[in-house]
Amino acid sequence: MSMNVGSNKHDDDVIIDVNMTPLIDVMLVLLIMFIITIPIPNNAININLPNGTPPPQVNDKPPESVDLRIDAQGKIFWNEQPIADRQALEALFQNVSTKSDQDQIKLKPDRMTEYKDVAMVMALAQRLNITKIGIISNNTP
Template identity: 30%
Template sequence: MAVSLGGDSTGPMSEINVTPLVDVMLVLLIIFMITAPLMSHSVTIDLPIANPNAKTPDLKTPPLDLAIKVDGSMYLNDQPVTDAELRAKLLVEAQLTPQPQLQIRADREVQFMVVKKIISDAKGSGMVHVAFMTTDAPKG
C-alpha cells in the first residue's frame, strides 16, 4: 500500500497504482498481435463458375398435406387415412429425392399427444421436413 510522502495528511493514499494493470494489458496486446495473423489462415479453393443461361430442372416436389380433425380422423392430401396407412405412405415419400415437406394442419382442439405421435411416426419413417400450418392472428 502506498503512503503519502508529504503534506498535512499522514494517512494512507487512496489512489490505485495502475502500473501493473498497464503492464498486463501491454503483454496481452502483444500476444494478440502475434496470434491474430495465425488464426486467419485461409484455404484457397477453385469455385465452380455459375452459368446464368443454363436451365435448372424443377426439383420441387409438392408437399404432403395432413389434416387432423378433432375426432382423430386424418386426411392425407384430402384422402382419409389410418395410422398404418399414414406410416406406410410416409415411408414411401421419405425415399423420394428431393423429399417432400409434410405439412400438418391440426384442429385447434386436437390434443398435442396425437400430433406428437404423428411427428414421431414421420421422424421414424425418415421424413426430415415437417411443418405446421396455422392461420393469421386476428387483427383488431
C-alpha cells in the same frame, strides 16, 4: 510518503499530509495493466460450411408440399383428403420416404388436438425416415 511538520514552534499540533501523487500514479498504472490484460470478447460462432459445389439435381421435378392437417377430433387429412386409418397414413409416408428428394410435409394440428395424435404422426414419420416435416401452428385465439 512525506510528513509536513509545521514551522511554527509554538504550534503543538502536528500536521500530517499524505502525498497522494504516488498513490494515484500506482492506481493509474494498475488500471492500465488491467485494461491491457482483459481478453477481447469473441462472439464468433464456428460453423462448418460445406465445401465445393452442390450435387446436381437428379430429378427435374421439384418436391411437392403436402399439407397434413389434424382436426380437434384427431382425424387426419392429407391435402384436405381424409385418411381412413393409421395404415393408410403409413402407406402415404412410405411413398414419400422412397423418393430421393422427399416431399415437404407441413403438419397443421388444430388448437384443440390432443398431443397424442400429433405425437403419433411425428413418431410414424420418424420411424419411416421422413426428414422434411415441420409443424405449422396458428397462434390466433
